[in-house]
Amino acid sequence: xxxxxxxxxxxxxxxxxxxxxxIELRIEEEPGADxxxxxxxxxxxxxxxxxxxxxxxxxxxxxLYPGYVLVEMLLNERxxxxxxxxxxxxxxxxxxxxxxxxxxxxxNKILGVEEEKEDEPQEEIPFHIDQVVEVIxxxxxxxxxxxxxxxxxxxxxxxxxxxxxxxxAVELDYTDLQGF
Numbered sequence: 728x729x730x731x732x733x734x735x736x737x738x739x740x741x742x743x744x745x746x747x748x749x750i751e752l753r754i755e756e757e758p759g760a761d762x763x764x765x766x767x768x769x770x771x772x773x774x775x776x777x778x779x780x781x782x783x784x785x786x787x788x789x790x791l792y793p794g795y796v797l798v799e800m801l802l803n804e805r806x807x808x809x810x811x812x813x814x815x816x817x818x819x820x821x822x823x824x825x826x827x828x829x830x831x832x833x834x835n836k837i838l839g840v841e842e843e844k845e846d847e848p849q850e851e852i853p854f855h856i857d858q859v860v861e862v863i864x865x866x867x868x869x870x871x872x873x874x875x876x877x878x879x880x881x882x883x884x885x886x887x888x889x890x891x892x893x894x895x896a897v898e899l900d901y902t903d904l905q906g907f
Contacts, residue, residue: 731767731801732828735820740794742815743771747796749813765806767799772837776851777882779902789851791837795820802826852877852901854884862888864903872897 738746750769772791777784800806807826810816819826829837854860858874872888875896884901887894 731765731799733797733799733834734802734826734828735792736796736798736810737817737820738794738796738815739817743790743794743796746813746815747771749815750796750798750810753809753813765801765803766809770797770799772797778851779853782902784902797829797834797837802828852879852882852884854901854904854906859907860884860886860904861907862886862899862903863905865899867897867899867903877901 736746747769750766754766773788774791775786776789777786779785798810800810807819810819821827854874854877856874856877860872860874862868862870862872867888870888870890872886874884875887876885878884878898882901883898884904885896885898886904887896889895
């Protein structure tokens with residue numbers, strides 16, 4: 728059993744899954760039985776988020792770190808050469824020429840985040856504080872206001888609207904809003 732570590736590899740953005748498949752294929756194709764022990768697994772960290780598409784809530788899978796793939800491997804000249812020559816790989820992440828392994832707490836957080844997110848998707852609210860928005864549904868339809876606070880855990884946004892000439896803060900579902 729060889730002592731492997733996790734390394735981050737920078738890839739072209741949008742090519743993470745392709746790089747993952749190519750590395751997995753390379754592991755299977757290598758003639759030496761020790762190759763499978765040297766490069767153990769490849770991971771593209773993802774999480775589930777809820778987005779609004781065409782007025783409906785849709786759960787989508789997003790990459791946690793666009794442009795990066797994680798590889799558990801034993802670092803030596805041969806494995807480094809194999810990874811660097813895979814189409815779509817830019818380089819290993821690290822200082823200077825030596826790739827830096829991820830710390831144990833970093834990889835545990837990444838693996839833990841991925842497992843946790845599968846259970847309960849987190850709302851991704853497309854609004855930010857001080858953004859001007861228009862209310863498109865509900866009792867305040869056609870009112871314009873400014874975002875005061877965002878509550879991703881509740882899927883709500885606090886918006887300040889002008890009601891009878893006075894600024895009034897109302898808490899609305901973010902699906903009832905449209906940004907400018």
